[in-house]
Amino acid sequence: MTGFLILEMRRSLRDLRYLVIAVALPIGLYLLFTGLFGSHGQRAQGLSQPTELMVAMVAYGAMWAVFSATGSRIAHERAIGWTRQLRVTPLSPVAALAGKLTTALAAALPAMVLVALTAVASHDVRLGAVQWLAMLAAMWAGVLPLALLGLAIGYLAGDEIAFPLTMALYFALGALGGLWMPPSVMPHAMQDIGQALPSNAVAELGWRIAGGQASVPKAVLVLAAWTVGSGLVALLAYRRRNTLSVH
Amino acid sequence: MPAAPPEPETAQQASQDRPAVRAVGLAKSYGSTVALVGLDLHVAAGETVALLGPNGAGKSTTIGVLLGLLSPDAGQVQVYGRPPSQAVAGGLVGAMLQDAGLMPGVRVGELLAMVRGLYPQPLPFGDLVGLADLGSLLGRRADRLSGGQAQRVRFAAAIAGDPLLLVLDEPTAAMDVQARQNFWRQIHGFAGRGRTVLFATHYLHEVDDAADRVVVIAAGRKIADGPPAAIKAEFGDRQVRFTLVQGSRARLAALKGVRDVEHDHARVTLHSTDTDATVRSLVRSGLAWSGLEVGGGDLEASFLRLLGEGS
Numbered sequence: 001m002t003g004f005l006i007l008e009m010r011r012s013l014r015d016l017r018y019l020v021i022a023v024a025l026p027i028g029l030y031l032l033f034t035g036l037f038g039s040h041g042q043r044a045q046g047l048s049q050p051t052e053l054m055v056a057m058v059a060y061g062a063m064w065a066v067f068s069a070t071g072s073r074i075a076h077e078r079a080i081g082w083t084r085q086l087r088v089t090p091l092s093p094v095a096a097l098a099g100k101l102t103t104a105l106a107a108a109l110p111a112m113v114l115v116a117l118t119a120v121a122s123h124d125v126r127l128g129a130v131q132w133l134a135m136l137a138a139m140w141a142g143v144l145p146l147a148l149l150g151l152a153i154g155y156l157a158g159d160e161i162a163f164p165l166t167m168a169l170y171f172a173l174g175a176l177g178g179l180w181m182p183p184s185v186m187p188h189a190m191q192d193i194g195q196a197l198p199s200n201a202v203a204e205l206g207w208r209i210a211g212g213q214a215s216v217p218k219a220v221l222v223l224a225a226w227t228v229g230s231g232l233v234a235l236l237a238y239r240r241r242n243t244l245s246v247h
Numbered sequence: 248m249p250a251a252p253p254e255p256e257t258a259q260q261a262s263q264d265r266p267a268v269r270a271v272g273l274a275k276s277y278g279s280t281v282a283l284v285g286l287d288l289h290v291a292a293g294e295t296v297a298l299l300g301p302n303g304a305g306k307s308t309t310i311g312v313l314l315g316l317l318s319p320d321a322g323q324v325q326v327y328g329r330p331p332s333q334a335v336a337g338g339l340v341g342a343m344l345q346d347a348g349l350m351p352g353v354r355v356g357e358l359l360a361m362v363r364g365l366y367p368q369p370l371p372f373g374d375l376v377g378l379a380d381l382g383s384l385l386g387r388r389a390d391r392l393s394g395g396q397a398q399r400v401r402f403a404a405a406i407a408g409d410p411l412l413l414v415l416d417e418p419t420a421a422m423d424v425q426a427r428q429n430f431w432r433q434i435h436g437f438a439g440r441g442r443t444v445l446f447a448t449h450y451l452h453e454v455d456d457a458a459d460r461v462v463v464i465a466a467g468r469k470i471a472d473g474p475p476a477a478i479k480a481e482f483g484d485r486q487v488r489f490t491l492v493q494g495s496r497a498r499l500a501a502l503k504g505v506r507d508v509e510h511d512h513a514r515v516t517l518h519s520t521d522t523d524a525t526v527r528s529l530v531r532s533g534l535a536w537s538g539l540e541v542g543g544g545d546l547e548a549s550f551l552r553l554l555g556e557g558s
Contacts, residue, residue, distance in 0.1 A: 003364030011352040073351075080348035085404065088314050088335055088342040088414075089365045 001095050008069075008103040013110070018068040021170075022111040026061035027118045029180075030054065034123055047211050050123035054116060055206035056179040058139055061111035063173060063199055066147040067166045069104040074154025075162035078241065093242050097151075104147040105140070112136055127210055135209040142202035142219075145226035146173075148234045149198075155237035173199035198226040265328040267292045267412045267443040268313060272322035275308050275467075282308040283319070284467040292327075292411070295434075295444040297458035299451065299478065305467040306447035307345060310416050313445070314342055327411060334412075338366040341410035343401050343418050349389040355400050356385035359407055366408030378436050379403035380429070395426045402430070406437055413437060415446035419453065431456045451482060480520045486542050487517040487525050494534035503528040 012018055033053050047055075077083050086096055116136065119125040127135065150166065157165055174180055176190065177199030183191050194200045201219035208217055268290035275283040283305045290296050298306050311317035312324055315332030326334035334340050350358050359381075363369035376382055379402050384392070389400060398421065405413060415434075419427045434457060438444045448454065454461045455475035463471035463478060471478060490513050491499075499508045504521035515536075519525040522541050529536065 001365075003361045007350075007353060007357055007361045010357075011350075015352060076351065077348075080351070081344070081346045082348045082350050084316075084344060085347035085349070085401075087316060088340065088344065088347075089362060089408070090336050090338045090367075091365050092336065 001091065001099070004091060004096070005099050005102060008099055009106050012069045012103055012107045015068060015073075018065060018107060018111075022061050022064040022068055022107070023114055025064070026057040026111065026115050029060070030057040030115060030118055031122060033057075047207060048125075050119055051125050051127075051210055052182070052207065054119035054123075054125055055135070055139075055210055056203050057115045057119075058112045058136075058206060059142075059177075059199060059203040060174055060179045061115050062108040062139065062143045062202065063146050064170055065108040065111040066104040066143050067150045067170055069107045070100060070147060070150025071153040071157070071166035072159075072163035074100065074151065075157050075159045078155075079159035083241075087242075097238055100151060100154075101147055104150060105143065108140060108143050108147075112139065131209060131212070135206050138205040138209055139202050142198070142205050142223050145198045145223055145230050146202075148227065148230040152230055152234040152237050155234065155241045173197055176200075177203065179203055196222060198223055201226075265292065265325075266290060267294070268324070268326055268445065270309075270313070270322065270324040273309065273312055273319045273324060274321040275305075275312065275317065275319050282467055283312075283322075285322070286464065286467065286469055288462060288469070290412075290443060290445055292443055293441055295438045295457060295459045296446075297454040297461045297475070298445060298447040298464065299449070299454055299461050299482075300447075300464040301449055304449075304464045306449075306464065307416055308467075309464070310342075310344075310414055310445075310447055313414060314340065338368070338408050339410055340412045340414060341405040341408055342414040343405040343416065345416040345420065347401065349392075349397060349400055349404070351390040353389055354385070355381065355387050355389050355392075358389050358400070359385075359403055362404050362407040366410075368409055369407055370409040375403055375407055378406060378433060380433065394421050395423075398422060398426070398430070402433060409440075410442070412443045412445065415444070417447055417449070419448070419450070427453075428456075451479060455479060485519050485522045486540075487519055487522055487529065488538075488540040488542070489515055489529075489536040490538045491515050492535040492537055494532070494536075498532060498534065502532060 030053055034050050037049055037053075074083075087093065113136070116132070149169070153162055153166055153169075176194050177197045178186070178194050179199060183194050183200065186194065195218070201222040204217060204219035205223075208215070208219070266289055268288055270286065270288040273283045273286040273288070286305065286309060288309065298309060300306050308317060312319050313326060313331055315330070315335050324331060327339050329337065329339070331340075359375060360372070363372065363375070370378070376385065379399050381399060381403055384396055384400065387396070392400060398418070402418070405415070419430055422430060431453070434444060434446075446457065458475055461471070461473060461475050461478040462469055463482065471481065492513070496508070496510065496515070499505065499515060499517060502517065503524040504519040505517045505525055506520055507518035509516040509518070517525055526539070526541065
């Protein structure tokens with residue numbers, strides 16, 4: 001099990017799609033947006049532009065990191081029969097599933113930390129040590145429902161559509177979730193939708209903590225609901241694929 | 248989470264005391280399609296057994312049941328005295344499945360090291376590399392191999408845990424002649440360590456390359472069980488065809504290996520259990536012939552003939 005987990009993680013970190021979309025793209029977008037919008041405006045939660053955008057891009061990178069380690073990768077492994085080969089080894093199906101989830105969450109961390117380091121290095125973003133830890137920890141925990149969503153796609157979707165589907169979801173959750181532009185500039189109806197999305201809720205946790213607000217926000221409830229919902233779908237999809245059958 | 252449940256006994260003890268496979272009365276249907284009808288299968292520890300049958304005979308279903316991937320509708324199956332899923336979880340079984348692939352995005356060496364780590368008593372890495380002839384492939388990406396190379400790595404993954412029972416579902420389906428010979432040499436190498444091997448095939452000629460015993464199944468039931476030579480004699484309907492230019496047709500039935508003679512005007516078809524012997528004795532017979540063809544070995548045709556005789 002440990003060897004399986006280590007190899008899965010090593011493989012995730014070497015994945016070009018992961019490196020480009022989960023790590024390079026959020027860093028690039030961060031530098032682009034801070035350049036376009038300037039470094040001095042006030043944004044959500046009274047945060048400075050560079051801090052607000054940092055949180056948004058931490059959420060954005062983390063989201064693709066968990067998607068890249070689940071959705072299309074699992075669908076592909078099912079299609080080429082690797083999942084089947086693993087089933088005739090002593091690795092239990094439950095351990096394999098737990099390994100996938102752990103790997104996805106682990107893949108999020110480097111993507112998050114590298115965006116934060118970019119913000120510190122390029123725009124001198126400053127938070128207290130406890131604030132940094134709390135922000136990264138809360139946002140890391142917050143990607144759990146997104147990882148479960150990725151698992152659900154991996155066990156439901158076919159090999160051809162899993163990647164475009166995950167990609168579309170990633171862009172939609174990014175745009176509607178207010179990661180590209182502040183939710184406040186969007187129409188009210190879209191703001192309401194946005195606030196119910198896990199992408200926005202992850203960023204909201206980060207914005208609140210970076211802004212020094214300790215109250216338990218609605219975002220926690222949104223994430224809890226998504227965790228239950230996507231967790232159930234993932235479990236049902238997984239069980240459907242692993243009931244005894246020839247294919 | 249533990250990689251394997253605790254082993255109450257060593258693998259060696261398990262192999263001495265119990266048959267490798269003991270399946271009784273297996274039945275399985277997919278909707279209205281009947282795959283197995285009361286199949287019995289016994290494999291003693293250390294035996295190499297071929298499961299021979301035409302496409303759709305129930306070979307893959309049988310293997311799926313033995314590996315715990317499928318649950319039978321009726322019947323019992325034990326692998327080294329345990330339910331199949333427990334035998335797999337305990338690392339007693341390795342398998343090379345027809346539609347199984349390799350982990351993408353990793354090197355062959357990394358992949359095999361990981362698979363070894365899943366088993367309680369894996370093969371030493373050097374032995375594994377030697378048995379599967381992998382030396383040059385270890386640094387290659389597992390998802391960028393040719394068909395033959397991937398097959399070698401899949402074989403290596405199947406034996407990495409040094410399983411007591413190795414199960415192979417039509418392992419040579421995509422191989423050329425040379426690759427097949429190499430493959431069966433590797434299987435001999437593994438079986439020679441006292442391991443049990445069960446393989447499914449629809450190539451009749453493979454059974455005497457590899458098997459101690461052949462179990463023939465058709466339409467979901469066992470129709471024959473015996474040593475390869477006997478099975479080949481019974482099922483190996485190969486034909487020698489030629490045009491008889493001069494000589495007595497009556498002498499044809501006396502040629503070596505001939506079980507049946509057909510004529511279409513001067514064109515003769517000899518059904519033979521051993522086409523090499525038939526051709527040699529034809530050459531020596533003094534008969535004048537032309538347009539020689541050797542063909543068949545077609546199991547499907549044999550089964551059709553056999554099922555036709557049975558009804």
